[in-house]
Amino acid sequence: MQKRISKRRSWLINAIIFIASFYAFRLVFDGCMNGNFNNTLALGGAVIVTGIIFWWQQRQPQAAKNLKNVDQTMLTHYRKAGMSDEDIQFFRETMSTAKDQIDQLNQNMQSVPKLRAIELHSEPVKVSRAIFKTIVAEPQKLHAASDFLYRHLPTMVDLTEKHIAISKHEVKDKDTYTVLxxxxxxISDLAQQFRDDYEALVADDLSDIDVDITLAQAALKKSQTAAKESNDDEQ
Structure with missing residues (x-):
């Protein structure tokens, strides 16, 4: 609906530009020459001006238009990550879908006792939200989280919905309980996979801090050794 209104507004603006250009050119040509030829020249000039403006409008990246409502803090964050307008638009669409799926998963995991027990034990919703926050904080990790975003999370949502539907059957037989x-x-295995996805996503961070800890320990040990040697010399 909004897109349709925007398109109508664009055509209206172009129509106004065309009419204004036509009369502007006509006034100019009326001052230079007489006859119906003036109208032809004015019409041609108006068409050219309107065409140039329309061409310029179409050249504006669609992604840039869609980023007008993005919070400036987040936009700056994306820019610092080296993302283009198209990258940002794709990222936001992907994460919006993921957010909807996580919200749905949260609802699903609270629907029946068995799923609540899995959530209590394995915390797939909590882990999903942690993955989401990590990707938002570090957009460059979007590709590394592709399995989670495009396979594991959608599968979990779909499977929990089917589990809920079967759980609500009025009459259950042996086969029903087997399927459940x-x-x-x-679902439990997928919940564990979520944890594996998260650990893989933050592995570099853990590696970096491990290096920092090792360096800090080495520096601390060196300082302690130097201090001990200094005390020995004084004695």
């Missing part, structure tokens, strides 16, 4: 047990097992 099997789906619960897979």
């Amino acid at each position: 047990d099997k789906s619960a097992t897979v």
Whole structure:
């Protein structure tokens, strides 16, 4: 709806520009020459001006237009990560989808006792939100989280929804309980996979801090050794 209104507004602006250009050119040509030829020249000039403006409008990147409502702090954050307008638009669309899926998963995990137990034990929703926050904080990790975003998370949402639907069957037989047990097992496995996804995503951060800790310990040990030698010399 908003896109349609924007398109109508664009055509209206171009129409106004065309009419204004036509009369402007006509006034100019009326001062230089007489006859119906003036109208032809004015019409041609108006078409050219309107065409140039329309061409310029179409050249504006669609992604840039869609970023007008983005919070400036986040926009600066994306720019610092080296993202283009198209990158930012794609990133925001991807993360918006992920947020909707995480919200749905949160709702699903509270729907039936078995899923609540899995959430209590493995915390797939909490881990999903942690992954989401990590990607937002470091957009360059979007590719590294592709399995989570495009496979594991959608599968978990779909599987939990089906588990809920079967759980609500009024009459259950042996096969029903077998399917429920099997789906619960897979959901538990996926919850563990979420943890693996998160650990892989932050592995570089853990490696960096491990290096920092090692360097700090070495520096501290060196300082302590130097201090001890100094005390020995004084004695």
